[in-house]
Amino acid sequence: MLAVRSLTKLFGSFAACNGIDLDIKSGEIHALLGENGAGKSTLVKMLFGVLAPTSGQILWKGESVRIPSPGAARRIGIGMVFQHFSLFEALTVAENIALSLSPGISLSKVAEEASRLSHLYGLPLDPNAHVADLSVGERQRIEIVRALLQNPELIILDEPTSVLTPQEADRLFETLAKLKAEGRSVLYISHRLEEVQRICDRATVLRHGKVTGACDPRKETPASLARMMVGSDVASVSAAGTNTKGDVLLEAKHLTVPSRTPFAVALKNVCLKVRSGEVLAIAGVAGNGQGELFDALSGEYPVADPAAVSIRGKAAGNLGITARRLMGAGFVPEERHGHAAVTTLPLSDNLVLARSQSDRKTFLAGGLLGIIRQAVVRIASTRISEAMDVRKSGENPAAGSLSGGNLQKYIVGRELDRQPAVLIVNQPTWGVDAGAASRIRQALVDLAKSGSAVLVISQDLDEIFEVATEIAVISEGRLSDAYPAHDLTREKIGLLMGGMYGKTEGEVAHAH
Amino acid sequence: MGIVEAILLTVITAATPLVLASIGELVTERAGVLNLGVEGMMVMGAAIAFAATQMTGSPYIGILAGIAGGGLFSLLFGFLTLTLVANQVATGLALTILGLGISGQIGEPYVGMSGTKLQPIVVPLLSDIPFLGPLLFKQDIIFYVSIALVIGVNWFLFKSRAGLKIRAIGDNHGSAHALGIHVIRTRYLAVMFGGACAGLAGAQLSLVYTPQWVENMSAGRGWIALALVVFASWRPWRVLAGGYLFGAVSISQLHAQAFGIGIPSQFLSALPYIATVVVLILISHNRRMTQINTPACLGKPFVPDR
Numbered sequence: 099m100l101a102v103r104s105l106t107k108l109f110g111s112f113a114a115c116n117g118i119d120l121d122i123k124s125g126e127i128h129a130l131l132g133e134n135g136a137g138k139s140t141l142v143k144m145l146f147g148v149l150a151p152t153s154g155q156i157l158w159k160g161e162s163v164r165i166p167s168p169g170a171a172r173r174i175g176i177g178m179v180f181q182h183f184s185l186f187e188a189l190t191v192a193e194n195i196a197l198s199l200s201p202g203i204s205l206s207k208v209a210e211e212a213s214r215l216s217h218l219y220g221l222p223l224d225p226n227a228h229v230a231d232l233s234v235g236e237r238q239r240i241e242i243v244r245a246l247l248q249n250p251e252l253i254i255l256d257e258p259t260s261v262l263t264p265q266e267a268d269r270l271f272e273t274l275a276k277l278k279a280e281g282r283s284v285l286y287i288s289h290r291l292e293e294v295q296r297i298c299d300r301a302t303v304l305r306h307g308k309v310t311g312a313c314d315p316r317k318e319t320p321a322s323l324a325r326m327m328v329g330s331d332v333a334s335v336s337a338a339g340t341n342t343k344g345d346v347l348l349e350a351k352h353l354t355v356p357s358r359t360p361f362a363v364a365l366k367n368v369c370l371k372v373r374s375g376e377v378l379a380i381a382g383v384a385g386n387g388q389g390e391l392f393d394a395l396s397g398e399y400p401v402a403d404p405a406a407v408s409i410r411g412k413a414a415g416n417l418g419i420t421a422r423r424l425m426g427a428g429f430v431p432e433e434r435h436g437h438a439a440v441t442t443l444p445l446s447d448n449l450v451l452a453r454s455q456s457d458r459k460t461f462l463a464g465g466l467l468g469i470i471r472q473a474v475v476r477i478a479s480t481r482i483s484e485a486m487d488v489r490k491s492g493e494n495p496a497a498g499s500l501s502g503g504n505l506q507k508y509i510v511g512r513e514l515d516r517q518p519a520v521l522i523v524n525q526p527t528w529g530v531d532a533g534a535a536s537r538i539r540q541a542l543v544d545l546a547k548s549g550s551a552v553l554v555i556s557q558d559l560d561e562i563f564e565v566a567t568e569i570a571v572i573s574e575g576r577l578s579d580a581y582p583a584h585d586l587t588r589e590k591i592g593l594l595m596g597g598m599y600g601k602t603e604g605e606v607a608h609a610h
Numbered sequence: 611m612g613i614v615e616a617i618l619l620t621v622i623t624a625a626t627p628l629v630l631a632s633i634g635e636l637v638t639e640r641a642g643v644l645n646l647g648v649e650g651m652m653v654m655g656a657a658i659a660f661a662a663t664q665m666t667g668s669p670y671i672g673i674l675a676g677i678a679g680g681g682l683f684s685l686l687f688g689f690l691t692l693t694l695v696a697n698q699v700a701t702g703l704a705l706t707i708l709g710l711g712i713s714g715q716i717g718e719p720y721v722g723m724s725g726t727k728l729q730p731i732v733v734p735l736l737s738d739i740p741f742l743g744p745l746l747f748k749q750d751i752i753f754y755v756s757i758a759l760v761i762g763v764n765w766f767l768f769k770s771r772a773g774l775k776i777r778a779i780g781d782n783h784g785s786a787h788a789l790g791i792h793v794i795r796t797r798y799l800a801v802m803f804g805g806a807c808a809g810l811a812g813a814q815l816s817l818v819y820t821p822q823w824v825e826n827m828s829a830g831r832g833w834i835a836l837a838l839v840v841f842a843s844w845r846p847w848r849v850l851a852g853g854y855l856f857g858a859v860s861i862s863q864l865h866a867q868a869f870g871i872g873i874p875s876q877f878l879s880a881l882p883y884i885a886t887v888v889v890l891i892l893i894s895h896n897r898r899m900t901q902i903n904t905p906a907c908l909g910k911p912f913v914p915d916r
Contacts, residue, residue, distance in 0.1 A: 148788055169790035184785035186778045188902045197778050198789050201771055228902060359901065
């Protein structure tokens, strides 16, 4: 149905896609596998007319086509569901859908048709709801229904399950099977191997912008697929070994925080304890209060009750982030660019910004003047880079010039270098390649082994099972009890996550 | 005509330019563009409208010239911020300063001349309604247009597909581009609509409010209009209400000063600002609705990644 011949996209001198060949047959689910930065998103953006290829050919049903815009892609029968949703939060579901339809269809008809289609494919939606009020899973349904309303022959899904609970993902797979049975093709982009093996008929693997393999994923093992993706074997993380539980170093007691903005989540009576030698992982679907929990625990937004958060046995709820650092805690927020690091400043300046108070004696001279000792800071910066294997161009480049994985290694290393008694990390390996991710996870486990308390907030269940000794689940701002990691399965975690999805489950059961 | 009627008439005259400039800026901002040059576009409209009226003798040609002048002047802003992706705040401020300067040049030969006042259009039958008739149906065309624009913009933004596109671009220009909506083209049109409305507001100043040319005669009304848009949380009916509230309080404080009430005149002069801000804050206490109505991409530059 769709064929791609030596498709290339250059950004400056960097080849994001380099001579890609790809064939998709009608009625198949075709996987596009690859690490972050392998060129998957660039490739599909060219197929959907968002980016213009530098050279190469796209063949649609045997004929060479030029796809100058997403509208042109839709007209020939290609639909797309984006990884980062292209929805308009301030508009209603029906308005969002209407925007991508041909003009001349009245809004009320769009609402009816959307609601009909969404039930047909088992994706119930309320057309008059504002997108801002919907969960991530519901938002994805809008994207899918929006693509389906065009009646496409090829649907491209970019990392669709990264934001879903396991149960929601199962429902998505049923929808995909239905589409396949109707003779439509699906191009399924993912780096989750088990999913690809479960639902895809064929797979094309990308690495550094080139095709490194085409295969039937069911005939491969996860290890052989991973090797094709990464190019070498990925070091596996050896889990934390200490069973002897030490003192409670981080504790939250009945932590309740009202939501700061209408779109934020309120924290409701959150209780947790992390002991020395423990890695507590908090699982949950995006947007269930993870960011708010991190803000409250790190002191980015202190809470009124000092006793709600305590660090090494001392009440810290009303203290700011610097005071908490001085008590021996370290923090790694979720967003690398602009939150954990100032992208335009060199690494050494970013180091001083984070640790100017906790390492005042080392980094600053001149007493109250606080003059930065550049030489000392640079030595520390180099030490961090070496410890975490940060690959960078030059001795002290701007933070923004590092790749996501390398910057993340630096940011995590910046905290680890202090040997904090308590480390709180939000999404430690989000959007990081497998090699860097395994390096970071190992470092977190090692820190716990050396006697610190580590709290990891993550949406990646693989990561959680790799690093955690204890697991709790956050849902709609409520935190479940913590369970020992070896007592939990994916399904159990899914059920805990789904506390909020009970209503939709019921609706689906009705529809069937 | 009673005193109350006379006062209400001046209130309408004072409110109309604010409503016009605000409704134009509202559309611009709904498309995600922050044009701080309203004051400059308004005073350009006033100068050009007055000059054209003096040259041709027809205030209607003056009105059209004012609209065209404001629209073309905003095109300069559009070119700098949309095509060349200059900073919108800095460019808007520059537009205001430039507009005040150029309008002074254009109006220079006309300083001290008495102008032609735009004559009211009397609507038959309706104008015979006691009290309301003379107020609402014996007005000049700019007043009728201002009311029609509020109704029209409200319908356009929330009921028409083109309006939906404008709101979508203001909410998330990246997604709008990915959907194949022409972000830059639409923003140009929205900016020019804002400029044309500001130009019309200026024409009202030099043809109705005080039919003459005085340098800097917009006297900060462009800034008020900008503030009204924000406090009205980007909703047309609230812009209308805010404009009239501001007009009403500023006129009544003038009367209060004339009667010599024992309140410091500085406080009375500040009263319209205080009253408008307080009332609009009170009606926008629903933060969720405010957030939904605030264009998320306001003032952010857009560069398509091709």
